[in-house]
Amino acid sequence: xxxxxxxxxxxxxxxxxxxxxxxxxxxxxxxxxxxxxxxxxxxxxxxxxxxxxxxxxxxxxxxxxxxxxxxxxxxxxxxxxxxxxxxxxxxxxxxxxxxxxxxxxxxxxxxxxxxxxxxxxxxxxxxxxxxxxxxxxxxxx
Amino acid sequence: xxxxxxxxxxxxxxxxxxxxxxxxxxxxxxxxxxxxxxxxxxxxxxxxxxxxxxxxxxxxxxxxxxxxxxxxxxxxxxxxxxxxxxxxxxxxxxxxxxxxxxxxxxxxxxxxxxxxxxxxxxxxxxxxxxxxxxxxxxxxxxxxxxxxxxxxxxxxxxxxxxxxxxxxxxxxxxxxxxxxxxxxxxxxxxxxxxxxxxxxxxxxxxxxxxxxxxxxxxxxxxxxxxxxxxxxxxxxxxxxxxxxxxxxxxxxxxxxxxxxxxxxxxxxxxxxxxxxxxxxxxxxxxxxxxxxxxxxxxxxxxxxxxxxxxxxxxxxxxxxxxxxxxxxxxxxxxxxxxxxxxxxxxxxxxxxxxxxxxxxxxxxxxxxxxxxxxxxxxxxxxxxxxxxxxxxxxxxxxxxxxxxxxxxxxxxxxxxxxxxxxxxxxxxxxxxxxxxxxxxxxxxxxxxxxxxxxxxxxxxxxxxxxxxxxxxxxxx
Numbered sequence: 236x237x238x239x240x241x242x243x244x245x246x247x248x249x250x251x252x253x254x255x256x257x258x259x260x261x262x263x264x265x266x267x268x269x270x271x272x273x274x275x276x277x278x279x280x281x282x283x284x285x286x287x288x289x290x291x292x293x294x295x296x297x298x299x300x301x302x303x304x305x306x307x308x309x310x311x312x313x314x315x316x317x318x319x320x321x322x323x324x325x326x327x328x329x330x331x332x333x334x335x336x337x338x339x340x341x342x343x344x345x346x347x348x349x350x351x352x353x354x355x356x357x358x359x360x361x362x363x364x365x366x367x368x369x370x371x372x373x374x375x376x
Numbered sequence: 377x378x379x380x381x382x383x384x385x386x387x388x389x390x391x392x393x394x395x396x397x398x399x400x401x402x403x404x405x406x407x408x409x410x411x412x413x414x415x416x417x418x419x420x421x422x423x424x425x426x427x428x429x430x431x432x433x434x435x436x437x438x439x440x441x442x443x444x445x446x447x448x449x450x451x452x453x454x455x456x457x458x459x460x461x462x463x464x465x466x467x468x469x470x471x472x473x474x475x476x477x478x479x480x481x482x483x484x485x486x487x488x489x490x491x492x493x494x495x496x497x498x499x500x501x502x503x504x505x506x507x508x509x510x511x512x513x514x515x516x517x518x519x520x521x522x523x524x525x526x527x528x529x530x531x532x533x534x535x536x537x538x539x540x541x542x543x544x545x546x547x548x549x550x551x552x553x554x555x556x557x558x559x560x561x562x563x564x565x566x567x568x569x570x571x572x573x574x575x576x577x578x579x580x581x582x583x584x585x586x587x588x589x590x591x592x593x594x595x596x597x598x599x600x601x602x603x604x605x606x607x608x609x610x611x612x613x614x615x616x617x618x619x620x621x622x623x624x625x626x627x628x629x630x631x632x633x634x635x636x637x638x639x640x641x642x643x644x645x646x647x648x649x650x651x652x653x654x655x656x657x658x659x660x661x662x663x664x665x666x667x668x669x670x671x672x673x674x675x676x677x678x679x680x681x682x683x684x685x686x687x688x689x690x691x692x693x694x695x696x697x698x699x700x701x702x703x704x705x706x707x708x709x710x711x712x713x714x715x716x717x718x719x720x721x722x723x724x725x726x727x728x729x730x731x732x733x734x735x736x737x738x739x740x741x742x743x744x745x746x747x748x749x750x751x752x753x754x755x756x757x758x759x760x761x762x763x764x765x766x767x768x769x770x771x772x773x774x775x776x777x778x779x780x781x782x783x784x785x786x787x788x789x790x791x792x793x794x795x796x797x798x799x800x801x802x803x804x805x806x807x808x809x810x811x812x813x814x815x816x817x818x819x820x821x822x823x824x825x826x827x828x829x830x831x832x833x834x835x836x837x838x839x840x841x842x843x844x845x846x847x848x849x850x851x852x
Contacts, residue, residue, distance in 0.1 A: 259467055268385075290467035295434040295441070299461055311385060319468040321476040330466035333432050336421060337386035340466070347478065362420055 238264075238314070238339045238355045239371040240274035247277055248343060249350035252318035256345045258282070261291035261317040263301055264339060265310045271371070272313040272339060278305075290329070291317050314339025314355070321346060324354040326365045334358040339368055379407050379452050382459040390417040404437060405448035407458055422460070434461040475503040475529060481573060485527050498687035499527060503573075505686045508532040508595035510583055510611055512559040514671030515601035515625050515678060517549035522679035524567040524574045528686070531567065532577040532595055535559045542852070546668035583607055585730035588614040597685060599623040599678050605652040606733035612637060612645035613730055616720045623681050625674045630667050630702040632674035635693050635712065636681050639721035642694040647715035647722075655738040663814070670702050747820045749835040750807055752845045759784065767804045771819040772811055772838075780850040782809070782841060790815045797826050809834035809841070811852075 263278040283292040343353035356365040401407040512535040554562035560578040615622035621638040697710040770785040810816040842849035
């Protein structure tokens with residue numbers, strides 16, 4: 236699948252990641268998915284891991300609440316975003332171990348406080364690795 | 377009638393696109409087995425190799441997480457809805473032992489980075505480390521300064537005292553400009569000046585059995601810089617119960633000790649000293665004095681052991697007690713063995729929670745201040761009124777007498793008093809005094825026991841006299 240989202244949303248994501256630095260930020264990619272995944276909204280989520288700045292956790296209760304809220308607007312969860320402070324925008328072993336199939340995992344690198352490259356990833360069905368997912372960024376006119 | 381299993385979006389490709397699956401069974405476990413049999417592809421996403429649910433897979437029976445019920449043994453009934461809810465986790469490849477270093481930090485720590493035993497990896501471990509120092513006094517000063525300079529990322533300090541002029545002879549983290557301020561504030565200002573990258577966590581409280589486990593739990597390693605036995609046993613026991621290493625140091629006059637107590641790998645403090653000394657036998661630094669540079673040496677050894685433990689370099693002091701004699705300038709080393717009958721870290725421990733350490737060390741049971749006292753103001757008035765009839769006996773040591781003494785007093789050091797009773801007039805009205813009042817009270821007991829009936833002790837000692845009566849007298 237291809238993840239489609241606007242340049243404006245990506246800018247929003249970069250700013251959030253920079254504000255969280257040196258900690259990680261995390262949140263939900265919400266929108267509609269059929270042939271492509273069209274992200275229409277970012278939902279920032281409180282990181283439930285406070286013991287380690289290099290980990291994020293979205294609790295099942297938060298996820299249920301967000302799912303229900305989005306359902307009211309006929310939107311669904313397409314995936315998640317999180318930042319990697321001072322690390323490449325590629326999944327860590329820990330990311331892969333905890334990944335779900337189908338969801339998009341959008342990762343943004345924050346280098347010394349400035350957002351750098353970002354990339355979206357999807358889990359392979361054998362859980363052994365994550366593959367890059369095509370990213371289609373359009374500009375709003 | 378059956379149970380409905382609600383499938384989240386990411387797993388629907390394994391159920392042929394269905395968002396619910398109808399299954400039968402008596403328990404959550406049976407329904408789950410049915411699901412995995414019907415849709416085998418789901419197995420690797422939901423359960424581990426050992427058959428248990430993956431830790432990021434949550435099952436809700438109707439509105440309740442099954443972990444709050446009876447887990448997979450929870451009974452189910454027709455019409456129930458079992459929902460699979462993901463928790464989403466991940467993070468950068470860094471773990472707690474891999475903090476990253478900025479260019480400025482690399483330059484700051486360059487002399488460390490040149491050592492293969494430290495290097496980038498060791499320096500990152502130091503940055504990620506969380507060290508708790510108990511006390512910001514004589515030992516805590518050099519210790520916290522070196523830990524901060526070395527780049528330990530987080531230093532917690534427990535102290536509730538304020539900076540006093542008598543501290544500055546050895547407590548080098550404080551200074552004349554911070555006199556009268558809380559030691560935590562004073563230390564934080566100095567330590568963040570040494571290294572602004574360090575985070576100081578201030579615990580302005582006395583460490584007690586009620587708060588110790590909570591405070592210590594947040595740290596990787598604990599450094600004991602206390603000067604009293606109750607706290608020393610408290611720190612030891614809390615570290616054993618939490619499975620944390622305890623870097624021990626103690627000082628007295630010209631002698632010091634250091635070790636690393638880590639019950640997982642060696643002995644603890646109780647293996648060395650199962651019982652505290654009787655109260656009053658070992659004087660504190662305030663009573664017995666201490667050479668100012670001595671805590672500098674012992675506290676630096678504690679900092680050294682802490683840093684080695686964090687980076688995993690060299691041979692630690694686990695199982696070794698280092699003894700230092702400053703006057704002879706000699707180090708000795710004793711082998712310590714783990715005591716199988718140790719009440720807290722032995723084979724069948726009897727201490728399973730923190731106890732009352734004041735009572736354990738006999739504090740409160742001590743027969744101090746159990747005699748008639750006289751205040752400094754009353755003493756002056758009586759000395760002026762009765763003049764020669766009142767005998768004032770100073771039971772301090774001659775070197776203390778040289779610092780300051782009360783005009784008209786007689787110097788008889790406490791240790792010599794039993795042999796010099798014959799010099800005293802049995803009819804006389806006697807007042808004993810010392811520095812703060814403790815030795816004076818012992819002298820009073822001794823005199824009463826020898827039949828002197830009219831004896832009082834100067835409350836607060838010569839220090840109270842200098843504070844309220846003879847303003848301008850030297851204090852120490």
